Amino acid sequence: MNSIIGRIRSDERGLSAFEWIGIVTAVLVIAMLFPQIRSALDVLYENLVGKNNVGPNGEPQPGVLVRGIIVGVVSLALFAGSIFLISYTNLGRKLAFLISGAAFFGFLAIVGLLYTLYAPRGLRPTLVEGLNAFQLRILPGALMLGSLILFVMFVAAMSRYEAEQN
Secondary structure: HHHHHOOOOOOOOHHHHHHHHHHHHHHHHOOOOOOOHHHHHHHHHHHHHHOOEEEOOOOHHHHHHHHHHHHHHHHHHHHHHHHHHHHHHOOOOOOOOOOOHHHHHHHHHHHHHHHHHHOOOOOOOOOHHOOOOOOHHHHHHHHHHHHHHHHHHHHHHHHHHHHHHH
16 A cells, blocks of 8 residues: 555646546546536447346346446545545645545444434335345444444544644
8 A cells, every 4th residue: 555655746747646636537527517428428338338227027237237336436436535635635645544534434334323223114125025124224233333443443543643743
C-alpha cells in the first residue's frame, strides 16, 4: 500500500494522479447531463451485455446482474472516493484516509442499525419467502456490528495520529 501511494507524484502542471482522477470524473458527470451521450452509452451497454429484460420464466437476464454490479461498484467508488478526494486535497493523505474511512463505516453502521430496526414490512419478495422477522434482520445486524467495529478502529487510529502530531 505504501508503494502505491508513494508513486503518486505531481506532474509538470502540478496536478497529482488523484487530482486528475477528480477532473476526469467531473467531466464525465457533466457529460452525463446530455441526453445524447447517455443514449449512446445505453446503446453501447445493450450491445455488450444485452437488454435488461426478464426471461420467459420470470427470471432476470444476465444484463440485470451486470448492470447491478456496475451501478454498485461505481456508486461505492463515487461515494467513498469523492469524500477521500476532497479530504485529500485539504487535509493530506493520512488524515484524509482516516476521516473518509471513519465517515464511510459510520454511515454503514447507521444504515445497518436502521435496517435492523425497521426491516421491510408488508409483501416480501419471493426470494426471501421462508424468512421470519428475526432471520430477515441477521444480515443487516452483522453489517451494523462489523461497520461499528471498523468505525471505532478508524476513530482510535485518528486519535493516535493526532497524538503523534502533537
